[in-house]
Amino acid sequence: xxxxxxxxxxxxxxxxAIVSLNCTYSNSAFQYFMWYRQYSRKGPELLMYTYSSxxxxxxxxxxxxxxxxxxxxxxxxxxxxxxxxxxxxxxxxNTGNQFYFGTGTSLTVIP
Amino acid sequence: ETGxxxxxxxxxxxxxxxVTLRCSSQSGHNTVSWYQQALGQGPQFxxxxxxxxxxxxxxxxxxxxxxxxxxxxxxLNVNALELDDSALYLCASSTLAxxxxxxxxxxxxRLTVL
Numbered sequence: 001x002x003x004x005x006x007x008x009x010x011x012x013x014x015x016x017a018i019v020s021l022n023c024t025y026s027n028s029a030f031q032y033f034m035w036y037r038q039y040s041r042k043g044p045e046l047l048m049y050t051y052s053s054x055x056x057x058x059x060x061x062x063x064x065x066x067x068x069x070x071x072x073x074x075x076x077x078x079x080x081x082x083x084x085x086x087x088x089x090x091x092x093x094n095t096g097n098q099f100y101f102g103t104g105t106s107l108t109v110i111p
Numbered sequence: 112e113t114g115x116x117x118x119x120x121x122x123x124x125x126x127x128x129x130v131t132l133r134c135s136s137q138s139g140h141n142t143v144s145w146y147q148q149a150l151g152q153g154p155q156f157x158x159x160x161x162x163x164x165x166x167x168x169x170x171x172x173x174x175x176x177x178x179x180x181x182x183x184x185x186x187l188n189v190n191a192l193e194l195d196d197s198a199l200y201l202c203a204s205s206t207l208a209x210x211x212x213x214x215x216x217x218x219x220x221r222l223t224v225l
Contacts, residue, residue: 008151036216043115043201043216044154088153098144098167099203099214101153 003027006089006102015111019076023089023102026070030091030100033065035074038086038104047087048074079109115204115217123223124192132187132220136204142166143185144214145177148199160185189222197224 006023013019021035032051036044048063050056050072056063062075072091076083086104116135124130136143142161146154156169160179174190183204189196199221203214 004153006153034213041199041219041221043117043218046213046215049213090153098156098159098169099146099154100156101146103151103153 001026003100004089004091004102007105008103010106010108012108012110013079015079015081015109017079017109019079019083019107019109021074021076021087021089021105021107023072023091024070025072025091025100027091027093027100028067028070029093031094032092033063033072034090034099035061035063036088036090036101037083038088040085044088081109081111084108115202115215117200117202117217117220119220120218121221121223123225125225126192126194128192128224129188129190130192130222132189132200132202132222134185134187134202134204134217136183136185136202137215140204140206140215141183142205143179143183144203144205145185145187146201146203147171147196148201148219150198154201157187192224194224197222 004025035048038044053067060077064073088104089102090099118133144159145157148154158168159166163179176188179185199219201219203216205214
């Protein structure tokens with residue numbers, strides 16, 4: 001069993017839709033949870049960073065962490081064609097530790 | 112403030128050869144982590160360097176080795192290349208002593224092994 005599971009998609013939505021992306025994990029020691037966006041043939045770009053359980057909002061993006069269910073989510077409101085990319089969840093046990101990534105979900109926002 | 116840079120952008124090698132990839136960390140960062148990202152997969156942790164010492168290693172064989180220099184830039188060396196080593200190699204820089212755990216990635220080096 002992989003430590004982090006993420007549905008690879010692909011996911012296709014119309015412009016303006018609300019997008020929900022999710023990851024589950026098996027290691028209860030994970031405390032830090034991140035979402036990265038990766039455009040084709042580019043390095044991952046940090047979108048959201050959350051410590052422990054709870055919600056965090058930044059503009060159109062909201063990250064949720066439910067440690068009791070070992071489940072994290074990223075919501076994108078008013079999705080735009082420029083949001084079309086692969087979204088990677090990542091998590092780690094301690095500050096500075098290695099990151100464990102999901103396989104990524106490919107998202108296309110259709111104009 | 113400059114971001115994370117990597118060189119070269121692309122590289123083609125043949126089986127059995129050796130390769131060196133380079134990374135310059137973001138200004139103010141003292142930690143570099145290397146990841147391998149195969150096509151259609153998430154990045155896999157290779158190892159991390161902090162103040163010129165290896166500070167953690169993933170499940171990669173010893174033919175994957177690294178260095179960190181006093182200016183915190185880093186190299187990834189891979190010996191005896193295999194076809195499965197074809198991937199995007201990413202480095203990420205961070206500040207190990209910081210409260211936050213954010214790692215910032217470079218654009219990657221795409222390695223093709225023939």
